[in-house]
Amino acid sequence: MTATDFKQPGFVRTMPMDALPPPMAMTGALGWVRANLFSGPFNILMTIFVILLIVWIVPPLLKFLILDATWSGTDREACLASDARPEAGACWAFVRERLPYFIYGSYPIPQRWRVDIFFAMLAIGITWLLWLGAPRRDLGALYFFVVLPIVSFILLKGWPLVGLVNVDTALWGGALVTIVVATVGIVVSLPVGIMLALGRRSRMPAVKLFSVIYIEFVRGVPLITVLFMASVMLPLFVPDAWSPDKLVRALVGIAMFASAYMAEVVRAGLQAIPKGQFEGAMAVGLNYRQMMRLIILPQALKITIPNIVNTYIGLFKDTTLVSIIGMFDLLRTIESARIDPKWATPVTSATGYAVAAIFYFVFCYGMSRYARYTEARLAKGDRR
Amino acid sequence: MTAVPASERPKVSLLYNPRVRTIAYQTLLCAIIAFLAWSAVNNAIENLRRARIASGFEFWRFTSGFDISQTLIDYSSTSTYGRAFWVGLINTLVVAAIGIVLATIVGFLAGIARLSKNWLLSRLAGGYVELIRNLPLLLQLLFWYNAVLKALPDMRESVMLPGGGFLNNRGLFLPQPMFQPGFEWVLAVFVVGLIGAIAFRIWARRRQERTGEQAPVGWVALGLIVGLPLIVYFLAGGPIALAYPQKGRFNINGGMELLPEFVALLFGLVIYTGAFIAEVVRAGILAVSHGQTEAAYSLGLRPGPTLRLVVIPQAMRVIVPPLTSQYLNLTKNSSLAVFVGYPDLVQVFAGTVLNQTGQAVEVIAVTMAVYLTISLVTSLAMNWYNSRMALVER
Numbered sequence: 001m002t003a004t005d006f007k008q009p010g011f012v013r014t015m016p017m018d019a020l021p022p023p024m025a026m027t028g029a030l031g032w033v034r035a036n037l038f039s040g041p042f043n044i045l046m047t048i049f050v051i052l053l054i055v056w057i058v059p060p061l062l063k064f065l066i067l068d069a070t071w072s073g074t075d076r077e078a079c080l081a082s083d084a085r086p087e088a089g090a091c092w093a094f095v096r097e098r099l100p101y102f103i104y105g106s107y108p109i110p111q112r113w114r115v116d117i118f119f120a121m122l123a124i125g126i127t128w129l130l131w132l133g134a135p136r137r138d139l140g141a142l143y144f145f146v147v148l149p150i151v152s153f154i155l156l157k158g159w160p161l162v163g164l165v166n167v168d169t170a171l172w173g174g175a176l177v178t179i180v181v182a183t184v185g186i187v188v189s190l191p192v193g194i195m196l197a198l199g200r201r202s203r204m205p206a207v208k209l210f211s212v213i214y215i216e217f218v219r220g221v222p223l224i225t226v227l228f229m230a231s232v233m234l235p236l237f238v239p240d241a242w243s244p245d246k247l248v249r250a251l252v253g254i255a256m257f258a259s260a261y262m263a264e265v266v267r268a269g270l271q272a273i274p275k276g277q278f279e280g281a282m283a284v285g286l287n288y289r290q291m292m293r294l295i296i297l298p299q300a301l302k303i304t305i306p307n308i309v310n311t312y313i314g315l316f317k318d319t320t321l322v323s324i325i326g327m328f329d330l331l332r333t334i335e336s337a338r339i340d341p342k343w344a345t346p347v348t349s350a351t352g353y354a355v356a357a358i359f360y361f362v363f364c365y366g367m368s369r370y371a372r373y374t375e376a377r378l379a380k381g382d383r384r
Numbered sequence: 385m386t387a388v389p390a391s392e393r394p395k396v397s398l399l400y401n402p403r404v405r406t407i408a409y410q411t412l413l414c415a416i417i418a419f420l421a422w423s424a425v426n427n428a429i430e431n432l433r434r435a436r437i438a439s440g441f442e443f444w445r446f447t448s449g450f451d452i453s454q455t456l457i458d459y460s461s462t463s464t465y466g467r468a469f470w471v472g473l474i475n476t477l478v479v480a481a482i483g484i485v486l487a488t489i490v491g492f493l494a495g496i497a498r499l500s501k502n503w504l505l506s507r508l509a510g511g512y513v514e515l516i517r518n519l520p521l522l523l524q525l526l527f528w529y530n531a532v533l534k535a536l537p538d539m540r541e542s543v544m545l546p547g548g549g550f551l552n553n554r555g556l557f558l559p560q561p562m563f564q565p566g567f568e569w570v571l572a573v574f575v576v577g578l579i580g581a582i583a584f585r586i587w588a589r590r591r592q593e594r595t596g597e598q599a600p601v602g603w604v605a606l607g608l609i610v611g612l613p614l615i616v617y618f619l620a621g622g623p624i625a626l627a628y629p630q631k632g633r634f635n636i637n638g639g640m641e642l643l644p645e646f647v648a649l650l651f652g653l654v655i656y657t658g659a660f661i662a663e664v665v666r667a668g669i670l671a672v673s674h675g676q677t678e679a680a681y682s683l684g685l686r687p688g689p690t691l692r693l694v695v696i697p698q699a700m701r702v703i704v705p706p707l708t709s710q711y712l713n714l715t716k717n718s719s720l721a722v723f724v725g726y727p728d729l730v731q732v733f734a735g736t737v738l739n740q741t742g743q744a745v746e747v748i749a750v751t752m753a754v755y756l757t758i759s760l761v762t763s764l765a766m767n768w769y770n771s772r773m774a775l776v777e778r
Contacts, residue, residue: 036503043502050504206410210417220759221752222716228734229752232744236431237424317520324722331523338530350531356523364518 064089064347065354072096079345090351094343101337102355105173105328111165115176118152122183130370145187156180169247173328175359177247181254181319181329186312188255193262198292200267211263218260223321227253231325250322258315265311269304270296302378309371313364320360331356428745435742443741444469450736452727454643465737472732473754479646479728480715483653487714488707490654491661498666509662516659521717524656529648529724539635548628550636556647557629560640566623573616577608584608645726649718657714664710668703669695701773708766712759719755729754 025034037047068089070079079091095102104112125148128140156176158166172180199211218226230253235243244252273296281291301308323332334352337343398404432439444466451461452471456478459471497509516524534553537543542552550557581604588599617623629639672695680690721728722735729751738747 036501039501046500046502046505050502050508053508204406204410206414210413216759217752217756220756222719222730222755224719224722224730225734225748225752225755228730228738229748232738233428233748236428236744239427240431240434313518320520320522321720323522331520331526335526346535349535350527353523353527353531357519357527360520360523361515361518365514368514368518 063087064350066090076341076343076345076348079343079347081346088345088347090354091343091345091347092351094337094348094351095355098337098343102174102330102333104176105333106171107173107176108165108167108171111167114155114164114167118155118176119179121148121152122179149184149187152180169245172247174333175330177322177327178319178330180247181250181322181327182312182316184251185254185258185315185319189258189262189311189315190308192255192259194266194297196259196263197266197270200263201270215260215263218257219264223253223257223318224324226257227321227325229253230256246326250325250327253325254315254319254322257318258311261311261314262308265304265307266300268307269300272303273300305378306371306375309367309374313367313371316363316367317360330359432745437742439743439746441746443737443743443746446741448737448740450740452732453725454646454727465741468737469729469733469750472727472729475726475732476715476718476721476728476730479649479653479721479726480718483650483657483714483718484711486650486654487657487661487710490658491710492665494658494662495665495669498662499669513659513662516656517663521652521656522720522723525648525652525720525724528651529644533644533648542631542636548626549639550629550631553644555644556642557636558640558642559626559628560638562625562627564623564625566620569620570613570617570623574609574613577610577612581605581608643726645721645724648724649721649726649728652720653714653717656717657710660710660713661707664703664706665699667706668699671702672698704769704773705766708762712762715758716755 025031038044066089068085068087070089070091070093073079073091073093074097076094078093079088081088100109100112104115107115125140125144128134128137129144134140154162154164156167156172157169158164160166196211196215199207200215202208202211227250230249231246234249234252238244277295277299278291281295286294319329320331322329323335328336334356338348338352445464447462448465448468449461450468452459452468454475455471456474457467457471459467494509494512497505498513500506500509536551536553539552539554542550542557545551545558548559584599584604585601588601592598627638629636629641676694676698677690680694685693718728719730722731725731734747734751738744741747
């Protein structure tokens with residue numbers, strides 16, 4: 001074959017053709033739906049099932065909470081189903097009237113500004129500690145762990161010398177008690193938990209033994225029994241004159257319980273620190289306290305922050321159990337308000353629980369978001 | 385550099401001798417704790433004497449004088465406090481055992497659903513986990529009990545359930561299986577099938593190690609454990625009869641009656657713990673690195689065997705320890721029964737018995753000892769499992 005035999009083609013494409021658009025069904029919204037919702041027979045079945053479930057749950061819920069709800073009224077009549085209104089929804093009128101009780105319990109009405117100031121001070125303390133860009137966060141820690149407890153105690157309990165009337169703790173209630181118990185648990189459990197964790201890893205056998213016994217004992221029993229113990233046995237163990245009031249018993253029980261859980265969380269953090277860090281600290285001549293304070297604990301606590309916050313979430317939820325020893329926390333005030341004959345209707349209970357659910361969810365979800373955010377922020381340093 | 389003779393070493397005060405310090409610290413700690421314990425005991429004796437409360441376990445044999453709504457062993461108000469203790473303990477164990485089984489099912493389903501490629505399904509599972517984990521269990525229990533079960537229609541307008549059950553504000557009524565003569569054969573064959581399946585598995589594994597040949601263990605086990613008893617069941621003429629609850633005018637007779645307190649507690653515990661187990665399962669499956677799956681595929685394993693032989697065994701090693709602690713949490717949380725009135729150990733013993741006898745120290749100590757025993761036994765079993773399953777490293 002010679003070159004002349006080769007017949008020249010009439011047309012030669014010199015530029016590549018434009019790429020065809022991808023098939024409609026693989027891109028855009030349609031493609032996403034296909035890939036994520038209808039990728040196979042089983043998936044289609046699941047999608048239909050989930051849609052049915054959502055249709056079954058969400059519209060009735062919205063109808064109950066908003067569309068059929070009663071927004072104003074003075075007593076139960078407003079929230080009852082009638083001929084004019086065959087379906088009675090949530091009774092928000094009840095919540096509107098009882099909201100002060102849910103927040104302050106039976107705290108005397110003229111003194112409630114003190115509780116408001118406490119809430120404001122607490123909010124300032126929390127923001128100061130959690131907001132990373134805040135100025136002087138070391139002062140913030142001092143404020144939160146030293147100033148705030150003392151001032152709030154004086155503020156809430158009263159100190160006649162400075163003109164604050166004494167308010168018996170039996171009158172405290174509602175969100176106030178929930179937040180006081182949770183805050184005391186949070187403030188006490190961290191330092192005690194660190195001490196116990198260090199004790200458990202100590203080389204002194206007696207210290208280690210006591211720490212292990214305490215941690216395993218408290219973690220092995222339900223919180224209710226710890227609260228029972230604080231409630232019925234604590235008064236037995238102290239002289240009659242010192243018999244602590246109910247709130248103190250609840251605080252002791254919660255703090256004991258939370259500390260044991262915190263100890264295990266901190267211990268996990270301590271175990272994650274490589275041995276070289278301990279050896280390095282000792283090699284430069286630091287003593288035990290300096291080593292822990294300057295080298296080990298900062299690193300151990302840093303990696304444990306998410307778990308510490310998770311323990312706090314558990315603690316916050318567990319505060320509901322203090323009602324077993326007669327404290328009126330938020331849930332208990334709702335429980336007692338919902339059976340009040342003035343407001344008792346078939347929908348009152350569900351409305352009350354909805355309020356409690358919103359309150360607890362906002363706090364717990366907020367904490368869990370913060371934990372996740374911190375986790376992501378701390379992981380940045382380790383990413384390569 | 386020359387060694388310094390002992391006599392020329394600078395004299396260090398005893399105060400700075402580490403060993404002396406260690407001993408001093410520990411002695412001090414022991415002294416403080418001993419003093420606290422001594423004063424606590426002294427105060428307790430003094431306070432108890434002043435309140436005229438007896439001590440010791442004599443009350444164990446006294447007549448209780450109260451009734452319990454759910455008793456699985458013989459019990460009446462003329463029984464002793466000791467008997468009441470056992471009734472409460474059994475009730476606790478029953479609700480914990482059923483709760484653990486159901487919570488595991490719910491948790492595994494939700495955990496796998498959260499990892500599903502189906503966007504809606506994974507979002508739904510995520511929403512379930514987030515919502516339930518961020519609400520107190522007590523709130524959920526009270527909701528199920530007061531807002532759902534107590535708001536159900538009364539006896540006359542009971543909700544009919546598919547399969548012949550009834551649901552109303554007095555509880556859940558289910559058909560009760562009644563075992564007819566002949567059922568013991570089915571049971572016997574089941575046990576034999578179980579032993580046979582285990583034996584076959586051991587044999588198949590030995591043979592595979594020797595010759596490399598595989599045997600269909602799964603199918604043989606299914607046949608032995610399920611198939612054989614089924615055949616015997618039909619040969620014996622179906623020796624299980626269901627006793628259906630019969631609805632009368634004012635009450636429901638026959639069948640199995642579950643108290644609303646029990647249903648609410650079980651429901652609350654299962655949904656709450658299920659959400660935590662879902663997270664455990666999800667974390668466990670995600671902990672198996674993607675390289676493992678890819679390596680299995682490159683060896684030529686199909687997706688099924690990859691999951692069964694490579695992913696699940698490794699995921700289980702991560703899942704089981706936190707799963708056990710969730711089981712323990714469920715058992716401990718069952719003490720919240722006291723809030724809805726289900727007669728568990730805490731409600732019966734640390735509640736009613738404590739109130740009637742006033743012997744706080746003994747009653748609380750016994751209650752705590754029971755939960756501690758359950759925890760300790762579980763963690764011993766856990767340690768054994770962990771040491772068996774731990775990665776063998778060089």
